[in-house]
Amino acid sequence: MSVSEILQSALVFHVNAFYGIVFFMQANFFLFLGLPAAAYLAYSEIRAKTSLEIDDKRRLG
Amino acid sequence: MTTETFSAENSRSHLHYQKVARPEDLISKLKIIAFYAGVVIFWLVVASLYRGFGRNWIIPAVSVMWIAGAITAFVARNDEENTTRETRWVILSFLGFLVLYRGILPFIVPLSSAQMAAALDINIPAVSGEAIAGMLQSVLLLVSVLTPVGFIIWCGQKIRQYHGRRTRQSIFEKTKGVRRGQP
Numbered sequence: 001m002s003v004s005e006i007l008q009s010a011l012v013f014h015v016n017a018f019y020g021i022v023f024f025m026q027a028n029f030f031l032f033l034g035l036p037a038a039a040y041l042a043y044s045e046i047r048a049k050t051s052l053e054i055d056d057k058r059r060l061g
Numbered sequence: 062m063t064t065e066t067f068s069a070e071n072s073r074s075h076l077h078y079q080k081v082a083r084p085e086d087l088i089s090k091l092k093i094i095a096f097y098a099g100v101v102i103f104w105l106v107v108a109s110l111y112r113g114f115g116r117n118w119i120i121p122a123v124s125v126m127w128i129a130g131a132i133t134a135f136v137a138r139n140d141e142e143n144t145t146r147e148t149r150w151v152i153l154s155f156l157g158f159l160v161l162y163r164g165i166l167p168f169i170v171p172l173s174s175a176q177m178a179a180a181l182d183i184n185i186p187a188v189s190g191e192a193i194a195g196m197l198q199s200v201l202l203l204v205s206v207l208t209p210v211g212f213i214i215w216c217g218q219k220i221r222q223y224h225g226r227r228t229r230q231s232i233f234e235k236t237k238g239v240r241r242g243q244p
Contacts, residue, residue, distance in 0.1 A: 034124030035101065037131035041145045042097040044134045046090050048142035 100153055107156045110163050119159065122209040126152055133216040137223035144219065148212075155208045162201060170194060 025032060104123050108115030130148030134141050174190035 028120075030121040030124040031105075034104075034120070034127040037124070037127035038097055038101055040131045041127065041134060041148055042094055044131070044141055045093050045145040045149075048145065049089065049093070050086070 097149065100149055100156070103153070103156050103160075107159050107163075110160065118205060122205065123152055123155070126155075126209050126212050129213045129216040133219050136220050139223065139226075140219065144216075151208075151212055155204075158204060158208075162204075166197065169197065 104120075108119045108123075111119055126148065130144060130152075134144040134148070137144060172190075174185045174187045177190075178185040
């Protein structure tokens, strides 16, 4: 098997993988839109909750 | 338990600030993350239960609800916690209804008018059996369409209210500036 054949077969595999990823993204487009929004909401709720908590202890030294 | 101590050397009263990270805080954060992860998994499970309808409608509809909630929480910062909490409860209720409906549907649909009439000992016209099947379909369509639409309207109204409040506040600030001679 020559080097060019190896490269060619590797290219075919990569092109297939690329198409596979693109089709997967296309099929689950709305899922990929919703997941970051859900993650942001979780982050937002944690931030809002921790901002209300008073965890600073102040003392006079 | 982690303890960080900050001392302000230049302050007059020598105040020491001690920030304590308690295990309860970490647990409450983990609970929130687990709840959201659970809702996302539940979303995927419900969508798979409805097959084509789930893939073509439930996933985009719930996705739009997540996005609307996130935009509202980002824009209307004064009510961030309530917005996030209400978003996840609305989505969870919507998915809960869909899963219940999917579970109950196979028991209701095969019931004929004659069986119902015999069970309840009342007279039910044969046509009403067909009407019930159509009604069940309409209920599913109405709930699955109107819930996301209603939620988006609620988010829009919340953003509008927040901007209204901000405009009023800016007018007050401007008026105060005019009074102080700083227009």
